Amino acid sequence: MINGVSIYEILTLTSIMFFIGVYGFFTRKNLIAMLVSVELILNSAAVNFVIINKYMFPGKLGGDIFSIFIIAVAAAETALALAIIINLYRLIMSVKTKDLETMKY
Amino acid sequence: MERVFFYFIAVAIIVFAFMAVTNRNMMRSIIYLLFVLIGVSSIYFMIEYNFLGAVQLTVYAGGIIILYINSIMLIEKIGTPMEKVKTVRKVVAGIISVFGLALTLFAIYSYPFQTVKSGNVTTVSQIGQALLGYGNNGYVLPFEVISILLLAAMVGAIMIAKTEKK
Numbered sequence: 001m002i003n004g005v006s007i008y009e010i011l012t013l014t015s016i017m018f019f020i021g022v023y024g025f026f027t028r029k030n031l032i033a034m035l036v037s038v039e040l041i042l043n044s045a046a047v048n049f050v051i052i053n054k055y056m057f058p059g060k061l062g063g064d065i066f067s068i069f070i071i072a073v074a075a076a077e078t079a080l081a082l083a084i085i086i087n088l089y090r091l092i093m094s095v096k097t098k099d100l101e102t103m104k105y
Numbered sequence: 106m107e108r109v110f111f112y113f114i115a116v117a118i119i120v121f122a123f124m125a126v127t128n129r130n131m132m133r134s135i136i137y138l139l140f141v142l143i144g145v146s147s148i149y150f151m152i153e154y155n156f157l158g159a160v161q162l163t164v165y166a167g168g169i170i171i172l173y174i175n176s177i178m179l180i181e182k183i184g185t186p187m188e189k190v191k192t193v194r195k196v197v198a199g200i201i202s203v204f205g206l207a208l209t210l211f212a213i214y215s216y217p218f219q220t221v222k223s224g225n226v227t228t229v230s231q232i233g234q235a236l237l238g239y240g241n242n243g244y245v246l247p248f249e250v251i252s253i254l255l256l257a258a259m260v261g262a263i264m265i266a267k268t269e270k271k
Contacts, residue, residue, distance in 0.1 A: 001152060001220070001222065001223075002107050002108070002111055002151050002152060003107045003108070004107060004108035005107065005108055005111045006220070007218050007220055008213060008214060008218070009111075009115075010111075010148070011213045012210060012213070013115045013118065013119070015206055015209045015210060015213065016119055016122075016206065017118060017119065017122050017141075018209075019202040019203075019205055019206040019209075020119070020122045020123055020126055020202070021122070021126070022198075022201070022202050022205065023126060023198050023199060023201075023202040024125070024126025024127075026194070026197070026198035026201065026202075027126070027127075027190045027194055027195055027198045028126070028187075028190075029187070029188065029190070030131070030187055032131060032173065032176065032177060032180070033126075033131065033134060033187065035173075036125055036126070036134060036135065036138050036173075037126055039138060039142075039165075039169070040122055040125070040126070040138070040141065043141070043142065043145055043165070046145075047145055047148060047149075050149065050152065050154055050157060051152070054152045054154070055218070055220045055221070056218060056219065056220060056221060057221070058221055058223040058225060059223070059225070060242070061227065061231065061232065061235045061242065061244075062244075064154055064156075064157055064227060064232065065232065065235055065236060065244050065247075066247075067157055068157065068160060068232075069247060069251050071160055071161065071164050071165065072164075072251050072254075072255060073251070073254065074165075074169070075164055075165075075168060075169060076254060076255055076258035077258075078169050078172060078173075079172065079258060079259075079262050080258050080261055080262050080265070082172055082173070082176045083261075083262040083265045083266040084265055085176065085180070086176055086179055086180065086266065087265050087266060089179075089180050090268075095180055095181075
């Protein structure tokens with residue numbers, strides 16, 4: 001644990017990061033910019049796993065390992081989503097949400 | 106000293122996260138996201154989860170950011186700003202976020218977390234044995250599930266991105 005920093009302060013930091021991600025997800029209109037917000041949300045969740053593991057159950061490894069899994073899932077999700085977005089751009093020449101009406105061309 | 110450093114990192118993370126979701130230039134927004142990810146990895150290093158910090162740096166800051174930058178270069182001209190967001194939309198999203206943040210912080214601060222003080226460091230060999238163990242503290246089943254998921258994602262990305270010949 002970090003000397004002099006309680007669990008509440010780190011959880012406050014991750015909550016602020018999570019809701020900044022939510023704000024970005026609501027306001028952005030570009031698909032890639034929305035993915036950036038999703039990355040912020042996933043990352044704050046991963047930090048929460050690790051912090052609760054370290055501060056409350058320091059002998060166990062669950063939070064650590066599931067953070068690695070979250071990172072793997074986020075990498076897979078980003079690769080797939082960017083493939084879909086690039087394919088979509090080839091079809092309709094736009095990545096804005098208002099131009100998307102159907103996924104199947 | 107560690108406290109000062111933590112507050113510095115925390116303020117940097119919050120400022121860069123906010124800039125990442127509000128900047129209208131796509132490339133700058135991605136670079137701010139890179140700074141946020143590096144800040145998070147430094148938090149991992151501060152609580153002595155060294156392997157996780159290294160994974161965060163290599164996979165997120167190294168891999169995912171490059172993937173984003175490549176796809177932005179494929180999609181739009183660099184430097185074209187995105188269209189402005191309507192003020193109503195900003196206000197509504199801000200109200201929803203602040204309300205959710207207040208609710209979450211209320212829940213966090215009203216719960217008594219029982220923290221344990223300990224100085225043991227998780228080594229890489231412990232993580233490897235836990236990932237492949239099937240006993241009491243083993244995680245071999247989620248490990249296999251994640252490997253199938255990565256394989257499926259790889260095949261799916263190739264299938265989606267492949268162009269059909271006409």
